[in-house]
Amino acid sequence: MQFTDATSLDTDLIVFSAGIRPQDAIVKNNPECGIKLGGRGGILIDEQFRTTADNIYAIGECAVWGNKVFDLVALGYSMASICAAQIAGDTEQTFTGADMSNKLKLMGVEVGSIGDAQGKTEGSLSYLYQNPKEGVYKKLVTTDDNKNLLGAVLVGDTEDYNNLLQLYLNDIDLPAHPESLILPNVEKPVMGIENLPDIATICSCYNVSKGDICAAVEGGAYSIADVKAYTSAATGCGAVGLCANGQGYLKLPINHAWIRSKSRLM
Numbered sequence: 001m002q003f004t005d006a007t008s009l010d011t012d013l014i015v016f017s018a019g020i021r022p023q024d025a026i027v028k029n030n031p032e033c034g035i036k037l038g039g040r041g042g043i044l045i046d047e048q049f050r051t052t053a054d055n056i057y058a059i060g061e062c063a064v065w066g067n068k069v070f071d072l073v074a075l076g077y078s079m080a081s082i083c084a085a086q087i088a089g090d091t092e093q094t095f096t097g098a099d100m101s102n103k104l105k106l107m108g109v110e111v112g113s114i115g116d117a118q119g120k121t122e123g124s125l126s127y128l129y130q131n132p133k134e135g136v137y138k139k140l141v142t143t144d145d146n147k148n149l150l151g152a153v154l155v156g157d158t159e160d161y162n163n164l165l166q167l168y169l170n171d172i173d174l175p176a177h178p179e180s181l182i183l184p185n186v187e188k189p190v191m192g193i194e195n196l197p198d199i200a201t202i203c204s205c206y207n208v209s210k211g212d213i214c215a216a217v218e219g220g221a222y223s224i225a226d227v228k229a230y231t232s233a234a235t236g237c238g239a240v241g242l243c244a245n246g247q248g249y250l251k252l253p254i255n256h257a258w259i260r261s262k263s264r265l266m
């Protein structure tokens, strides 16, 4: 491995590790402000987003809560909403952490991670599928009674991500053989929009649930444009009909046919 200072290192393996570094220079450069930083940077906040200085709050990627930085757009929005409620005097709402499930392409490889991906929950069971020839690795983590999904890891093939995420987020009972959810060439139960509970999140950017969309349709939103205007669903990440930060939690969850089937036009 050749470094830019002309030195080199013999190596068999190179591991890339990328992460978030909070932009906290404004505090670092002004220590007299009385705001404390976390050990690895980032503005320390409590569950009400208060910094260590009076009347100064911090949210988003510059903040550290419970030794963690929350690095997704949707989390920033939910932090903003709770923080605004706090400032307006509603001290009931507090931040208790957030779901960090995510799907992305890492150096050309599809990867996805849901919930307790490492199976750290006591008594949890892990199911693995590996196909080294095709570079596919899948893992499911379930409760000890096999009933609910606690987490998942998908590498090389993230086709199952949307289904698994809905099962996880909505605590939906798993099929008798949960491993069927990650095995190839097996008929899998598909979480269509009709099977989701009303509380299921369809657009995580704006925290729009299936119930919100149904209510909009029942209230007269008869086109995708109307649904977007009424609920803001799919307007954050710009993906039409594919919400949740462009990750597509569900394929076309609010397509025309579904809206028609829900609306009084039928």
Ligand SMILES: Cc1cc2nc3c(=O)[nH]c(=O)nc-3n(C[C@H](O)[C@H](O)[C@H](O)COP(=O)(O)OP(=O)(O)OC[C@H]3O[C@@H](n4cnc5c(N)ncnc54)[C@H](O)[C@@H]3O)c2cc1C
Pocket (backbone or CB within 6 Å): 023, 025, 026, 059, 060, 061, 062, 070, 071, 072, 073, 074, 076, 245
């Ligand atoms: C390449 C990349 C891809 C990403 N993809 C996704 C994705 O697919 N889905 C997802 O959910 N998230 C994604 N993220 C993360 C997402 O962008 C961040 O979580 C989100 O933007 C954080 O919002 P924020 O408002 O806290 O910070 P930012 O969006 O970084 O905004 C902070 C702003 O403050 C300004 N600022 C900083 N210091 C000062 C100062 N002293 N004075 C004035 N202004 C200042 C900065 O210039 C910036 O404009 C991605 C991030 C990157 C880098």
